[in-house]
Amino acid sequence: MKRIRSARDLAVNGAPPAFRQPLHVGRPHAVDRAAFFDYANRIFDRRRLTNDGPVVRELERRIADMLQVRHCVAMANGTLALEGAVRALGLKGEVIVPSYTFIATVHALHWQAITPVFADIDPHSQTIDPAAVRRVISPRTTGIVAVHLWGRPACIDQLQGIADEHGLKLIFDSAHAFGCSYRGRMIGGFGACEVLSFHATKFFHTFEGGAVVTDDTHLANTLRLMRNFGFSGIDSVASSGTNAKMTEMAAAMGLVNLDGLDNLVATNRRNYEIYREALKDIAGVRLLPYDERERHNYQYIVLDVAKTFPVSRDRLVRALRAENILARRYFWPGCHNMQPYCDLYPQAGLGLPNTRAIADRVVVLPTGDQMNEEKIRTVVSVIATLGQPPADSV
Ligand code: T4K
Numbered sequence: 001m002k003r004i005r006s007a008r009d010l011a012v013n014g015a016p017p018a019f020r021q022p023l024h025v026g027r028p029h030a031v032d033r034a035a036f037f038d039y040a041n042r043i044f045d046r047r048r049l050t051n052d053g054p055v056v057r058e059l060e061r062r063i064a065d066m067l068q069v070r071h072c073v074a075m076a077n078g079t080l081a082l083e084g085a086v087r088a089l090g091l092k093g094e095v096i097v098p099s100y101t102f103i104a105t106v107h108a109l110h111w112q113a114i115t116p117v118f119a120d121i122d123p124h125s126q127t128i129d130p131a132a133v134r135r136v137i138s139p140r141t142t143g144i145v146a147v148h149l150w151g152r153p154a155c156i157d158q159l160q161g162i163a164d165e166h167g168l169k170l171i172f173d174s175a176h177a178f179g180c181s182y183r184g185r186m187i188g189g190f191g192a193c194e195v196l197s198f199h200a201t202k203f204f205h206t207f208e209g210g211a212v213v214t215d216d217t218h219l220a221n222t223l224r225l226m227r228n229f230g231f232s233g234i235d236s237v238a239s240s241g242t243n244a245k246m247t248e249m250a251a252a253m254g255l256v257n258l259d260g261l262d263n264l265v266a267t268n269r270r271n272y273e274i275y276r277e278a279l280k281d282i283a284g285v286r287l288l289p290y291d292e293r294e295r296h297n298y299q300y301i302v303l304d305v306a307k308t309f310p311v312s313r314d315r316l317v318r319a320l321r322a323e324n325i326l327a328r329r330y331f332w333p334g335c336h337n338m339q340p341y342c343d344l345y346p347q348a349g350l351g352l353p354n355t356r357a358i359a360d361r362v363v364v365l366p367t368g369d370q371m372n373e374e375k376i377r378t379v380v381s382v383i384a385t386l387g388q389p390p391a392d393s394v
């Protein structure tokens with residue numbers, strides 16, 4: 001690794017990059033292999049590999065306990081969990097959703113023949129703006145899917161108030177928010193249900209995986225049927241369904257990772273604090289803060305690059321990537337600008353000024369156990385170098 005001292009040091013003109021090995025956003029953390037192989041051996045001994053096996057049940061119980069909810073229904077991935085939740089709650093017609101999210105949030109609606117109606121975000125929290133939600137409610141609206149983006153809770157109380165007032169179902173896409181809290185209560189117990197992703201790039205993962213968490217016993221039972229083709233007994237099918245089951249190996253990965261969760265939070269938190277301190281004097285960039293009164297997983301290091309920063313957000317991302325710092329501009333350019341939504345709803349962007357502005361400003365930086373203080377300071381030195389005013393302006 002080399003120190004960046006000036007703009008000339010940046011990996012342009014064929015100079016070697018700052019890092020030989022790429023730094024990823026979403027790099028899976030190191031796994032306790034001995035613990036995992038121990039589970040794996042027991043799974044092979046038992047020869048129960050999938051279909052509601054004991055390891056999946058144990059994972060569901062531990063997650064429900066941790067989040068203080070009655071039910072955790074494990075699924076093959078977060079997208080199928082979202083689709084299942086939407087379907088089991090009987091959503092149809094139009095459902096209100098932010099455009100500034102991972103595309104799966106919106107696809108899950110479209111895949112169920114529901115019209116996603118985009119509502120703008122609040123520029124500070126970057127989560128769906130309750131006032132914007134109110135503006136797009138129509139007689140066809142049946143629900144709201146809000147996202148706890150970057151693990152920072154959406155305006156839960158206000159959204160629940162709107163949902164109650166208009167008789168709408170409220171689902172939270174909590175893919176980023178495992179281990180986070182809202183007003184002291186764990187994310188997982190809000191709305192009609194919350195949906196988690198346990199993808200490998202997530203803070204907590206099961207290789208691929210997800211879950212619906214809820215206090216609603218009827219909803220949980222419906223989802224358990226749905227994820228297993230609708231089977232209610234050996235020969236009886238009680239409903240339409242799909243295959244969204246989590247495997248025993250995936251659940252074993254989950255149990256091992258649950259045991260290491262506190263260490264991971266500590267690592268992510270340390271990284272966040274080093275980034276915060278190192279970035280604080282660079283004009284034109286702002287690290288999105290985490291509310292210190294709440295619990296967080298600190299999984300996303302999100303930089304807001306203002307128009308006043310000497311180079312554009314995209315130039316900054318290119319410069320970082322040239323140094324093997326694989327920063328990402330999630331979730332650019334907003335779901336409404338992606339297919340099929342840009343063709344289906346070409347006017348959608350008119351009501352989304354904050355979405356557009358934020359999508360053009362965000363850069364997500366690497367964190368997790370691949371990072372240490374020296375690496376973080378090198379990443380920040382690249383940003384600082386680009387943040388120097390042009391020579392003729394000083
Ligand atoms: N709702 C929200 C708000 C979500 O963010 C997501 C998923 C969902 C719903 C749906 O949940 P799932 O159905 O996925 O469970 C990733 C993930 O694929 C996706 O799960 C996640 N959100 C999204 C935010 O990020 P990419 O496009 O960033 O993945 P990729 O392949 O570019 O990987 C990121 C970086 O990590 C790369 O530099 C490579 C590195 N990497 C990745 C993997 C998978 C590794 O080093 N090792 C690995 O195993 O989508």
